[in-house]
Amino acid sequence: xxxxxxxxxxxxxxxxxxxxxxxxxxxxxxxxxxxxxxxxxxxxxxxxxxxxxxxxxxxxxxxxxxxxxxxxxxxxxxxxxxxxxxxxxxxxxxxxxxxxxxxxxxxxxxxxxxxxxxxxxxxxxxxxxxxxxxxxxxxxxxxxxxxxxxxxxxxxxxxxxxxxxxxxxxxxxxxx
Numbered sequence: 001x002x003x004x005x006x007x008x009x010x011x012x013x014x015x016x017x018x019x020x021x022x023x024x025x026x027x028x029x030x031x032x033x034x035x036x037x038x039x040x041x042x043x044x045x046x047x048x049x050x051x052x053x054x055x056x057x058x059x060x061x062x063x064x065x066x067x068x069x070x071x072x073x074x075x076x077x078x079x080x081x082x083x084x085x086x087x088x089x090x091x092x093x094x095x096x097x098x099x100x101x102x103x104x105x106x107x108x109x110x111x112x113x114x115x116x117x118x119x120x121x122x123x124x125x126x127x128x129x130x131x132x133x134x135x136x137x138x139x140x141x142x143x144x145x146x147x148x149x150x151x152x153x154x155x156x157x158x159x160x161x162x163x164x165x166x167x168x169x170x171x172x173x174x175x176x
Contacts, residue, residue, distance in 0.1 A: 041083045041162035042127060044111055044148050045073045052145055055158035067156040068110065068149030075144055077133040081124040082109045082148070082162065090116040096135050109159065110149040 043049060050072040058065030085103035092098070096113040101124060103109065113135030124130060133146050150159035 040126060042080070043071070043163070044080050044082050044109075045071055045077050045133070045146055046080075049073065051160075055156075055160065057156065057158075061154075065156075068147050069159055071146045071148055072144060073133050073146050075133070077146070078129045079111050079114050079131045079133055079146060081126060081128045081130050082159070083107075084126045085109075085124060087118045087120050087122045087124060087130070090118050090120050090122075090130075097131065099130050101130070106152055107157075107162065108151045109162075110147075110151070112147050114146075 051069055052072050053066055053070040055069050056066035058067070079099070081101055083101075083103050085101040087099060088102045088108065089098065089100040093112070097115050098110065098112040099114050099116050099118060100108055100110050111130065113133070114131035115134040116131040118124060118130045133144070148159050150157050150162060
């Protein structure tokens, strides 16, 4: 299991007893399209949180995989926008409430199951409530699991990477 702590930073604590890895918060998303679109991401639920199921990218675009992370939350928890952006979808998909936010850096974050308090086209700020955790996702108890996904274009990325800083980028000479 992975445990995440919100505003004080993120802490990864595998159940295997391996020492935690700490990263500072707030942090800059490492998947940004450009330095000008430098978004700051946060966890979509107040912490501490457990990762119930990690991101598992599929080997091919149409293969099975887990295209997001499942975060354990308290029943009826307030779901927060991970970063500022515009709601591109808020509605039902396969009987579950889904909210999708388009961020200026080209990332779209997805949240489900959520009883939405926002509408498509609405601008949201980082940390703004977008709904309540309501409904069932996968095999987890109803109202206790938020599936949080992220995409750049049509490619799913691990949303937890949005919480880690990219760090300094240096261009090196290409070996001949």
